[in-house]
Amino acid sequence: MEIRSAQKLTWENKLAKGFNTSEVPLEFCLLQGEVAEAFDAWRRTRDNLGEELADIAIYVMSLAEMTGVDLQSAVEQKLTKNAKRTYVKDETSGTLVKIDPA
Numbered sequence: 714m715e716i717r718s719a720q721k722l723t724w725e726n727k728l729a730k731g732f733n734t735s736e737v738p739l740e741f742c743l744l745q746g747e748v749a750e751a752f753d754a755w756r757r758t759r760d761n762l763g764e765e766l767a768d769i770a771i772y773v774m775s776l777a778e779m780t781g782v783d784l785q786s787a788v789e790q791k792l793t794k795n796a797k798r799t800y801v802k803d804e805t806s807g808t809l810v811k812i813d814p815a
Contacts, residue, residue, distance in 0.1 A: 715785055716774070716784050716785035716788060717783065717784070717785040719770075719774055720774040720777055720778055720783075720784050720785070721778075723771050723774040723775055723778065724774075724775065724778040727775055732775075734775075734779065735779070737776065737779055737780060740772060740775060740776050740779060741776065743772060744769065744772040744773065744776065747765065747768040747769045747772055748769055750765045750768070751765035751766050751768070751769055798811055798812075799811070799812045800812065
């Protein structure tokens with residue numbers, strides 16, 4: 714299933730079930746709760762990690778619909794942008810750091 718199709722199905726389900734469709738701050742708060750649940754499932758090696766990650770995706774798609782973002786296009790553009798980026802390992806922290814082009 715394409716992201717665009719999933720975004721529309723997610724929205725239709727929200728409308729049909731009477732879930733929040735207008736309060737963006739509330740949706741961000743609910744998303745944060747889903748991220749915490751996914752982290753907990755991962756940390757405790759529970760079998761429901763995939764379901765919790767799906768909940769996160771559903772909330773993100775709902776936020777995209779609420780704010781008029783075509784998430785599929787946004788993800789495609791971001792992946793293209795990320796592919797062109799260069800990263801180097803920071804010697805102090807060991808993390809990768811993006812090098813901005815001049």
